Amino acid sequence: MKIKNFLALVDVKAKMSLKSDASKLYLSYLWWILEPVLWVLMFYLVFTVLLGFGRDILFLMMGKIPFLWFSKSVNSSSNSIVSGKSLITQTNVPRQFFPYEQVHTVLYRQWVTFLMLFGLTMVYGHMPSWHWLWIVPLWGVQYLLILLVSLMAAACVSYVRDVRILIGMAVMGLMFGSGIFWDLNRIEDPVKRELLVTWNPLAYLLDAYRDVLMRGEMYDLQHLGWLALVLLGGLVLVHLFYRFMGQSMASRVINS
Amino acid sequence: MTTGDILLSVEDVEYGYNSRVWGFKRVSIPVLKDVTFEVRRGETLGIMGRNGCGKSSLLRILNGVVAPTGGKVTHPKHISRILLTLGMGFDKELSGRDNALLASMLQGYSKKQAKQSIEGIKEFSELGQFFERPVRTYSSGMRARLGFSTALLTEVDLLMIDETLSVGDQQFNKKAEKAMMEKINSEQTVVFVSHSGAQVNKVCSRALWLEDGVIKAQGDTHEVAKEYKHFMNNLAKKGGKSAWQ
Numbered sequence: 001m002k003i004k005n006f007l008a009l010v011d012v013k014a015k016m017s018l019k020s021d022a023s024k025l026y027l028s029y030l031w032w033i034l035e036p037v038l039w040v041l042m043f044y045l046v047f048t049v050l051l052g053f054g055r056d057i058l059f060l061m062m063g064k065i066p067f068l069w070f071s072k073s074v075n076s077s078s079n080s081i082v083s084g085k086s087l088i089t090q091t092n093v094p095r096q097f098f099p100y101e102q103v104h105t106v107l108y109r110q111w112v113t114f115l116m117l118f119g120l121t122m123v124y125g126h127m128p129s130w131h132w133l134w135i136v137p138l139w140g141v142q143y144l145l146i147l148l149v150s151l152m153a154a155a156c157v158s159y160v161r162d163v164r165i166l167i168g169m170a171v172m173g174l175m176f177g178s179g180i181f182w183d184l185n186r187i188e189d190p191v192k193r194e195l196l197v198t199w200n201p202l203a204y205l206l207d208a209y210r211d212v213l214m215r216g217e218m219y220d221l222q223h224l225g226w227l228a229l230v231l232l233g234g235l236v237l238v239h240l241f242y243r244f245m246g247q248s249m250a251s252r253v254i255n256s
Numbered sequence: 257m258t259t260g261d262i263l264l265s266v267e268d269v270e271y272g273y274n275s276r277v278w279g280f281k282r283v284s285i286p287v288l289k290d291v292t293f294e295v296r297r298g299e300t301l302g303i304m305g306r307n308g309c310g311k312s313s314l315l316r317i318l319n320g321v322v323a324p325t326g327g328k329v330t331h332p333k334h335i336s337r338i339l340l341t342l343g344m345g346f347d348k349e350l351s352g353r354d355n356a357l358l359a360s361m362l363q364g365y366s367k368k369q370a371k372q373s374i375e376g377i378k379e380f381s382e383l384g385q386f387f388e389r390p391v392r393t394y395s396s397g398m399r400a401r402l403g404f405s406t407a408l409l410t411e412v413d414l415l416m417i418d419e420t421l422s423v424g425d426q427q428f429n430k431k432a433e434k435a436m437m438e439k440i441n442s443e444q445t446v447v448f449v450s451h452s453g454a455q456v457n458k459v460c461s462r463a464l465w466l467e468d469g470v471i472k473a474q475g476d477t478h479e480v481a482k483e484y485k486h487f488m489n490n491l492a493k494k495g496g497k498s499a500w501q
Contacts, residue, residue, distance in 0.1 A: 001364045009361045016358060020349035023390070087345040091338065092320040093362050247323040254322065255273040255285075 001094060010097065014104035021105075036113040039064060040120065058124045062214060063180030063206045065117045069110050070146055070202060071171045077102040077150035078167045081158040081253060088250050095249050096242045099154040103147055121213050134212045134219070138205060141224055144231040145201050151238045158249045161256075178202040201227055263331060263414060263445050264318065265294040270326030271313050271469075287313045288469045291327070295414065300446040302460030302477055304453050304484050308498060310469040311449050315339055315416055318447060337414035338363050340407040348392035352383055352402050355391055359406045373409055380435070381405035382428070397425060404432055408439065415439065416447045453481040453488070 001009075022028035043060050080098035087093065122128065156163040178200055184207055187193040197204045204227070208219035242249075272286040287310045295301050295318075305311050316322045317329060319339050345362075346355045356377045360370035378387045381401045391399060417436070440446050440459055450456050456463050457477055464474035465484045472487075473480045490496075 002366075005361065005364055005366050008367045009358075012361060012367065013358060016347065016350055016354055019354075020347050023349045084345075087362070089316065089321065090319075090345070091362055247321070250316075251273060251322040254316070255275055 006094065006097070009093075010100045010104055013097075013101045014108055017101065017105045018108060032109055032112045033116075036065065036116045039068070040116070058120055058214065059183070059210065060181065061117060061120055062210050063178070065113050066142060066206055066209055067175060067178060067180055067202065068113070069106065069142065070149075071175065073103045073106040073146045074149050074153055074167065074171055076106065078153040078157050078164050081154045081249065082161065085253050089254055092250075094242065095155075095158075095246045096151060096239065099150045100147075103150050107143070117213075126214060126216070129216075131216060132212060135209065137224060138208050138212070138219075141201075141228050141231065142205050144228060144235065145205070148231055148234045148238060151235075151242070155238070155241065155245075155249065158253050174200070174202055179206055183207075197223070201231075260299075261297045262294045263297045263335070265330050266318070266327070267292050267330070268327035269317065269324040269329065271310070271317060271322075271324050273325075286469065288317075288324070291466075291469075291471055293464055293471065293474060295445060295447060297445055298443050299462060300440045300448060300460045302456035302463035302480075303447065303449045303466060304451065304456045304463060304481070305466035306451050306488065309466045311451075311466060312418070314466065315418060315447070315449060318414070319416060335413040336364055336411075337416065338407065338410065338412045339416045339418060340404075346391050346399065346403070349390055351389055352381070352387040352391060352394070353378070355402065356387075356406045360410055363410050363412065365410065376409050377402075377405045380409060397428075401428055408432075408435055414445050414447065416449070418449050453484045457481040 022031070025031060027034065040057070040061055043064065044057055047060060048057050077099040080102045081088070081095055084098040088095070118128070118132075153163075153167050157167070177196075184193060184196060184203055187196065197207075204220075204223060208224070211217045211219045269288055269291040270286075271288040272284060274282045274284050276282050291314065293301075303311060303314065313322075316339075317324050319337055320329075345359075347358070350358075353374060356374050357367075357370050360373050360377075361367065365373065381387065381404075383398060383401060386394060386398060387402075391402070394402070437459065440448075448456060448460055460477050462475065463477040463480040465472045465480050465487075467487070473483050
């Protein structure tokens with residue numbers, strides 16, 4: 001399949017999945033707005049009303065919303081090849097189609113949640129400026145990260161289903177370890193902080209979102225550049241894996 | 257390339273897999289052994305055999321979905337092929353039109369080409385206004401019509417058909433059979449798989465008979481169908497083991 005046709009297929013399929021999902025629900029597309037609003041309300045209830053964190057609701061959402069983009073994509077991609085079994089038995093569509101489609105289905109809903117986030121940022125008194133455009137490279141790199149992790153997760157699960165449970169746990173672990181509920185600048189030991197930022201790209205990205213939108217500062221651009229390069233390298237490798245192991249993956253999915 | 261050239265050749269192909277039973281316990285299941293044959297451009301090759309003889313696995317290998325565990329399959333680098341089955345992964349919440357678009361694109365069509373082929377699919381399927389409605393509102397016959405029309409109206413180098421001659425009511429069946437025969441009589445290369453020798457006899461020029469993963473006979477359809485019929489009649493009379501025993 002030509003790359004152009006592959007990407008068009010991913011695009012069309014993802015949009016249709018959104019349409020199909022929405023048609024199953026009474027409130028259909030309204031959920032795109034309702035879901036993030038409910039998240040904010042829930043956080044408000046727990047952290048502002050119950051625990052009295054005050055202003056920190058924005059801080060929390062600034063971590064939670066980009067994290068949800070990551071976790072939803074990875075969770076839905078991890079099972080995508082296994083649940084695409086009926087299609088895999090009949091066509092030799094490249095296997096990476098299945099995780100790609102899931103990643104894009106989640107991606108196309110993100111603009112609503114980020115609009116919410118921008119709105120919330122303004123409510124808390126941070127007005128939009130040209131500096132906000134530095135969000136765009138962060139989106140790009142986060143997309144690469146999501147794609148890489150999703151492709152790897154889907155491939156692993158297609159061989160050994162048990163991995164899915166571990167992936168669920170790992171995503172949960174990342175939620176606590178990426179600085180959604182706490183500020184990583186508060187880690188006193190600089191070595192530990194450095195380690196976390198280096199080995200957990202999500203921690204770095206979430207902090208960078210806060211740098212741009214809340215602190216009006218600039219994140220470490222060089223770090224972002226290196227991260228992008230490493231992710232691109234990883235993506236090349238994982239695509240090669242799909243290319244050479246596609247048939248063996250299909251055999252495992254069909255005959256298991 | 258012209259008619260009669262070899263489109264795809266299968267040499268000493270073996271296929272088997274490990275199936276997990278429980279926990280780490282696995283059983284290995286041999287499916288195909290020493291299968292050798294070729295598919296020529298423009299011909300209609302029939303493959304007959306009873307349930308569990310390895311037909312579906314052979315089709316998956318021909319389709320490039322899985323690789324054989326032994327032997328080799330050779331073909332030109334870019335050949336388009338499709339296995340015609342009914343209701344290929346339809347999303348029931350989407351309309352017939354959307355599903356047809358997706359199905360065409362899954363076969364490697366560009367969005368533009370897929371959109372162009374849709375009107376033909378709509379017309380052939382005779383679904384009328386239902387074509388714009390979600391597939392969940394279809395009867396099973398209507399779903400079959402959509403599946404058949406989508407698969408048949410796309411052009412591929414190698415078309416594989418897995419016993420799907422009866423897809424709808426009598427009138428549509430007739431039309432479907434006619435369209436399929438047109439395909440078969442045209443330059444289209446077809447591999448037709450069935451457990452019914454009579455069906456293969458009706459449409460194919462050359463055939464092979466698969467039993468327990470091995471080719472028992474191949475060549476002229478009448479001869480092969482006769483042998484296969486004889487074997488099946490014997491089995492029915494005297495009783496015998498299933499293919500997988």
